[in-house]
Amino acid sequence: MPPFGPPGELIDSRTRIAVVFGGRSSEHGVSCLTAADVIAALDPLRYDVIPIGIAPDGRWVLESSDLDRFRITEGQLPQVDASGTGIALRASAAGELVVNEPDDVPRTLGQVDVVFPVLHGPWGEDGTLQGLLEMADVRYVGAGVLASAIGMDKEFMKTALTAAGLPQLPYAVVRPREWEHDAATVRETVTALGYPVFVKPARGGSSLGISRVDSADQLDDAIDLAREYDPKVVVEAGAIGARELECGVLEGVGGGAPESSVLGEIRLVDDSPHLFYDFEAKYVDGSAVLDAPAHVSDEVSERLRGWAVTAFEAIGAEGLARVDFFLLGGDTMVVNEINTMPGFTPTSMFPRVWAATGLDYAALVDRLVTAALERRTGLR
Ligand SMILES: Nc1ncnc2c1ncn2[C@@H]1O[C@H](COP(=O)(O)OP(=O)(O)O)[C@@H](O)[C@H]1O
Ligand SMILES: [Mg+2]
Incomplete structure (x- = not known):
């Protein structure tokens, strides 16, 4: 809603908040669950909510505010579905969110007051989305670019x-080059930490890709599993x-x-x-x-x-x-x-x-x- 409406029209003084959720990381479903709760908690008298889902393939979707389907059903986590409705969304330097709909007609969502990135994992919690919002001069909830990336x-x-x-805890970092060219040294370094160890994707979350490894013969499989989530892996002494x-x-x-x-x-x-x-x-x-x-x-x-x-x-x-x-x-x-x-x-x-x-x-x-x-x- 523009700040000045035609004469006689009520001016909407509510805060415009874009809630962005889903995303390209393996924590997509968890983010959808949270978004439904966050949106339900925003007082509609004070907030004009624009729910924006990011599908696992990266397409952005304007959702309706009825997020009831974003619940766990039969043990399955919810997912943003972009089939047929994908929009390209970008933040303009004027602080506006602009969508290109499938027919390629750009439509601005207008100036949003604030974005709530309810996103976990890479491409959301890691400073990338935050960077887009910084470029557009848009305010957003949570950590900035560097803190997000470090965290x-x-x-x-x-x-x-x-x-x-x-x-x-004592730990070792396993970089892609090291694992691919000198796995023997990696195995020695890990042995020096002492088993059991925990093997984790460096930029993961929700425990996905993490294994507890009790002996050397399980290490390679655990590193390979973690590398399905992130080519960089961290191995940590186990706090049993x-x-x-x-x-x-x-x-x-x-x-x-x-x-x-x-x-x-x-x-x-x-x-x-x-x-x-x-x-x-x-x-x-x-x-x-x-x-x-x-x-x-x-x-x-x-x-x-x-x-x-x-x-x-x-x-x-x-x-x-x-x-x-x-x-x-x-x-x-x-x-x-x-x-x-x-x-x-x-x-x-x-x-x-x-x-x-x-x-x-x-x-x-x-x-x-x-x-x-x-x-x-x-x-x-
Ligand atoms: N070094 C460790 N010793 C014992 N348990 C661990 C260790 N590291 C991780 N865990 C277990 O794995 C879970 C997830 O690990 P964490 O490092 O928190 O990764 P994530 O970022 O995926 O949450 C922890 O909550 C804990 O139960
Ligand atoms: Mg954790």
């Missing part, structure tokens, strides 16, 4: 967190029997310091068929239990909440992040990772820890959008 890449995330003094604790962080209000939530804990139920918190346990069969707040001592809670804020600042995050930890035996703790667009359905850990801290789902979504609207575009 997505487990190699550079570890480097940034180490520089900030945060303890982590560790507790998994997670903390939400929000950008401070009015330029204040970032705020941390109470901690949450993920536990696999006793009869869970899973060796760790893998994709199925996370989203499909519900064999993981989330405790929020986690049952830990005040010392552990305070220390990890402090580390969560340090991690947020170490990568230069904005908006939101979830920082995950392992509590090893005794009170030894390490950081596992930071996520700049954490899972965000009402039953996901990030909203759960904020609810336990006193911010309910709708208030959380509202705070994220408000922070994005208040921040200036360009270099910050």
Whole structure:
């Protein structure tokens, strides 16, 4: 809606928000689930929502606001369907979103006030979409280009967190060239870490492509599996029997310091068929239990909440992040990772820890959008 309507017409003063979801990464379905919940939480009296789906093949689709079909049905995650309706969408330098529909007629969506990229994984959570929005001078929810890229890449995330003094598990990076030309050295390096190890795609998420490897004879298969998601792989010493604790962080209000939530804990139920918190346990069969707040001592809670804020600042995050930890035996703790667009359905850990801290789902979504609207575009 233009800012000035014809005489007598009501001016729509609602905030125009484009919610972008789906995407080209393997976390497409998880993003669709979240988008349905985020859109449902946006007050229609205050927000004019433009839902934009990105199909797995990269085509953009203008969706209707009825996102009821974006639910898990019969164990299947939802998907954006671009068949026949694909549009090319670009952000113009004037801060407008422009669509070319199949008949190639460009149509501008007009000036959006803010974009909420509800996207996980590469081409969404990794700074690429953020770069497009920066080029167009459009405000958006969450971390900027560099923080998104660092948070997505487990190699550079570890480097940034180490520089900030945060303890982590021993690890090795397996680059494509090394694996393809000198696998023997890679196997030696991994053996030096000591089995079991965890093998992960460097820029993955939702546990996809991750394996626990208990002995050398399983290593090659695990690396090959991880490489189906990302040619760069990270191998980490296994924290066996560790507790998994997670903390939400929000950008401070009015330029204040970032705020941390109470901690949450993920536990696999006793009869869970899973060796760790893998994709199925996370989203499909519900064999993981989330405790929020986690049952830990005040010392552990305070220390990890402090580390969560340090991690947020170490990568230069904005908006939101979830920082995950392992509590090893005794009170030894390490950081596992930071996520700049954490899972965000009402039953996901990030909203759960904020609810336990006193911010309910709708208030959380509202705070994220408000922070994005208040921040200036360009270099910050
Ligand atoms: N080094 C490790 N030791 C023990 N468990 C691990 C380790 N790394 C990962 N895991 C298990 O795998 C899950 C996913 O790993 P994570 O590094 O968080 O990847 P993602 O980015 O896909 O969430 C963790 O939640 C944990 O259950
Ligand atoms: Mg994780």
